[in-house]
Amino acid sequence: MPSAPHPQAARTALSRKWAQWRDRRARFAPLNPRRTANALRLMQSFRRAQKPVQGEKGARSLDPLQAWPMSLSVEPTTACNLRCPECPSGLRSFTRPTGMLEPDRLAALLSGPQGLARDLVYLNLYFQGEPYLHKGMDDLVAIGKREGLYVSTSTNAHFIDAQRAERIVESGIDRLIISIDGADQEAYASYRVGGKIEKVLDATRHVLDAKRKLGRPHPHVVWQFLVVGINEHQLPTMRAMARQWGVDEFVVKTAQLDAPEDGHPLLTEDPRLRRYDRDPSGRWVLRNPMLDRCWRMWQGAVLTWDGKVVPCCFDKDAQHAMGQAQDGAGFREIWQNPAYHSFRESVFKHRAGIEMCRNCTEGTEVWA
Ligand code: SF4
Numbered sequence: 001m002p003s004a005p006h007p008q009a010a011r012t013a014l015s016r017k018w019a020q021w022r023d024r025r026a027r028f029a030p031l032n033p034r035r036t037a038n039a040l041r042l043m044q045s046f047r048r049a050q051k052p053v054q055g056e057k058g059a060r061s062l063d064p065l066q067a068w069p070m071s072l073s074v075e076p077t078t079a080c081n082l083r084c085p086e087c088p089s090g091l092r093s094f095t096r097p098t099g100m101l102e103p104d105r106l107a108a109l110l111s112g113p114q115g116l117a118r119d120l121v122y123l124n125l126y127f128q129g130e131p132y133l134h135k136g137m138d139d140l141v142a143i144g145k146r147e148g149l150y151v152s153t154s155t156n157a158h159f160i161d162a163q164r165a166e167r168i169v170e171s172g173i174d175r176l177i178i179s180i181d182g183a184d185q186e187a188y189a190s191y192r193v194g195g196k197i198e199k200v201l202d203a204t205r206h207v208l209d210a211k212r213k214l215g216r217p218h219p220h221v222v223w224q225f226l227v228v229g230i231n232e233h234q235l236p237t238m239r240a241m242a243r244q245w246g247v248d249e250f251v252v253k254t255a256q257l258d259a260p261e262d263g264h265p266l267l268t269e270d271p272r273l274r275r276y277d278r279d280p281s282g283r284w285v286l287r288n289p290m291l292d293r294c295w296r297m298w299q300g301a302v303l304t305w306d307g308k309v310v311p312c313c314f315d316k317d318a319q320h321a322m323g324q325a326q327d328g329a330g331f332r333e334i335w336q337n338p339a340y341h342s343f344r345e346s347v348f349k350h351r352a353g354i355e356m357c358r359n360c361t362e363g364t365e366v367w368a
Helices: 012-028 034-047 105-110 135-146 162-171 185-190 197-214 230-245 297-298 328-335 340-353
Strands: 071-074 122-126 150-153 177-178 221-227 247-256 277-279 285-286 300-303 306-308
Touching: 012 150, 012 221, 012 247, 034 297, 105 135, 105 285, 105 328, 135 150, 150 230, 177 197, 185 197, 197 230, 221 230, 230 247, 297 300, 297 340, 300 328, 306 328
Parallel strands: 071 122, 071 300, 122 150, 150 177, 177 221, 221 247
Antiparallel strands: 277 285, 300 306
């Protein structure tokens, strides 16, 4: 039987605004005095790092970073059930191994006197791979929640039945991003190759039902629509579906494309729904002023399932690994090691000189 929303699921604009306001408030909730002071130090040092050196045109003086990350993305697994064409997990093209994060590793990283949770605010439990393929995903969430962090994840929602939906709600996760890139099976599976839209819709209903049943306001359920040439015509239908299914928020994300220069089948017709424009020579280029700075890398880091610390989520194959962290103390050493400092310097001196930074959205609007 085709999936259908819960009979009372439809949401008014006001109730969705209220849910979004509540989610914003939850994002500030972890900010105790220590975390606030750390976040302020990050902002001040970021401003300082952009100041040119007097008398030396274009030169920057970068002091070693004296603050700790406020956000951390941790990869539960590199494995994925789907085969999306622009994703290295989907294409099985990683040179690094596939595996699952040990919950003990996450606990050692976050907890204790040197634990990162003392300074962190946000824990994003996703990077590459499908997080809910990890059987202990709800335990990973619980570790972050125990430390008082705002915890989120992003899923293709193929492994969420009614029982798991209840466990997800009970885990206390704050934000659940569900990828849904089409209003029907044909459009959906054109990008989410191997995926079934029925599973995504069922999962959505299970999670919203579990929230109702358990009387919990969380997780904030977001439908994320990755807009590409194949599905751009479905945007109005998707907006109506999001209201009808009762999700808390519907967001439209433009796609990152590998090698778009000579045109790409996934480029949208509507320029507002893509990140790329033609330059005077006719080549497709990222709409990005490519300023020599990067807040994303400055304020956060990414940890692969096996403990490699990489500077940002664009380093999908861990080409710029700064070290291997066993625990919070190990991570803090890596965060301040010469390799990390020199990477930060390179970004602030000549960002376009780093290949992965050239097709990166830092400085570009990615939400349509
Ligand atoms: S790719 Fe470079 S510019 Fe982009 S987020 Fe990573 S470090 Fe920053």
